[in-house]
Amino acid sequence: MTAATITARQSFAAPTGAYAPERGAGKLAFSFRNVAKQFGGKAVLQRINLDVQEGQFVAVIGKSGCGKSTLLRLLAGLDKPTSGELVQGAGTTDQKRTRIMFQEPRLLPWARVIANVEVGLTSIEKGEAARKQSLEILAEVGLADRGGEWPAVLSGGQRQRVALARALVGHPSILALDEPLGALDALTRIEMQQLLERIWLAKKFTAVLVTHDVTEAVALADRVVVIDSGRIALDLAILVERPRRHASPELAFFERQILDQLYNR
Structure with a gap:
């Protein structure tokens, strides 16, 4: 082992287990408590x-x-645990303020872009107020001038922005x-990662990302949770300042720890 390797390990080693971030420390967004989920006889x-x-x-x-998408569906209220409980916020189980975004854009092909965005305001706002909010968020994702277009004319990356x-x-x-x-090309994917990070930093919501991409996980997350055979096998704090640089030695160190856990190396 070289001196450079030793220094890297000493500089970038991160604790595992419980992790309290600086942002919003002390305020609970949600908690899974002894949650189990079975489908038929399969845990x-x-x-x-x-x-x-x-x-x-x-x-x-x-x-x-491994169960990671099932965990996300439980969080979003699309499914219910077989046992245990999900508690959100100040001791409540209200999931109305949770929204989910899938791999496929799932846009309505018969509705223009702005109408697709307004779907997210169903039972919240309508009319001119809904249109105003939709135009504002389209501007934030870089599509201020595309509200009147049909989803079919947009690129894959633009549809995901919608x-x-x-x-x-x-x-x-x-x-x-x-x-x-997951379905985007490599360069568009990096652009979307940067956009997602910028919006998250600005709006300060809690984000939970399910991904197969270890590089994406360490580039975006404060914390990476590895699920193996339905259990949490690793809970790793990503202690790297933002903005982060893809392929940096700091991120590569954390990627290696995660890959070692996934493949038992």
Whole structure:
């Protein structure tokens, strides 16, 4: 082992286990308490205990079938645990302020871009107020001049920006992201990562990203949670200042720790 390697390990080693971030320290966004989920006789999640603070960016990573998307569906209220409980905020189980963004944009092809964004305001705002909020969030995702267009004329990255705008227009306190950048090409994906980070920093919502991409996880997250066989195998704080540089030695160090856990090296 070289001196440079030793220095890197000493400089960038991060604690595992419980992690209290600087942003929003002390305020709980949500908590999984002994949560288990079964489908038929198969246990998908087992005794998940996870506290996440307000304003934190958490990435959940693991191999296919490990249970990470199931965890996100429970968070978003799309499914219910078999046992245990999910508590949000100040001891409540209210999931109305949680929004989810999927890998596919899931836009309505018969509705123009602005109308697709307004879907995110259903039961919250309508009429001119909904239009105004939708135009504002379209501007934030770089599509200020595309509100009157049809989804079919947009690129893949632009459609995902519309989906992001729709998820954010109602000002959620928690944004659940189910591999939303997985279908994008490499350069568009990096652009979307940077956009997502900028908006998260500005709006201070709690973000939970499910991804297969270890590089993406450490580039975006304050904390990476590795799920293996339905259990939390690693809970790693990513102690790297922002803005972060892709392929930097600091991020590579954390990537190596996560890959070692995933492949038992």
